Amino acid sequence: MRRRIAPITAIALVATGCLNLLLVLEIVRFVLSNDMMISGRSTWDAGLSSIADAIGRKPLEAYAQILVHPVFFKSREPFVAPPPAPPQPPPQIQSLVAVSDPGLIVEGVMIKAGLSRAFLLSKGGANGAWVSEGEAFQGWQVKSIDRTGVKLEQSGRPLELQLYPK
Known part of the structure; x- marks a missing residue:
């Protein structure tokens, strides 16, 4: 087909x-x-300067200050005075009582429905207890409990125990 x-x-x-x-x-x-058109020569002039015109120019030494301080270098920035130093904080008065490690450890924290409790344990023994804010544990008054640890106080001396010490 x-x-x-x-x-x-x-x-x-x-x-x-x-x-x-x-x-x-x-x-x-x-x-x-x-x-047919290529036979004629173009009369166009670019107007570029020649080397012969260089006689009236300034010598390179006349531009010494410009070459010493290039336009986009950091040395061309205006001087800005450094900010004044912040005032020194007043010295804190350290208590004369020697701080000794009470041997307490925070083993756990429980915060539920406005009730805060912490499980405190003594390093030396196995006796531990759940305490709330305002209660006492081995002579230490529990001031506050939050998710990071417990703040205790004894005779005006504060102590902060972290749940996860660094």
């Missing part, structure tokens, strides 16, 4: 061939017309 080209395909092929032929003829005409 012999294949036939559809009429629309044949029309498209003929149109494409004609278009190609017209474009080739236009290119040939353009090339031939430009060959």
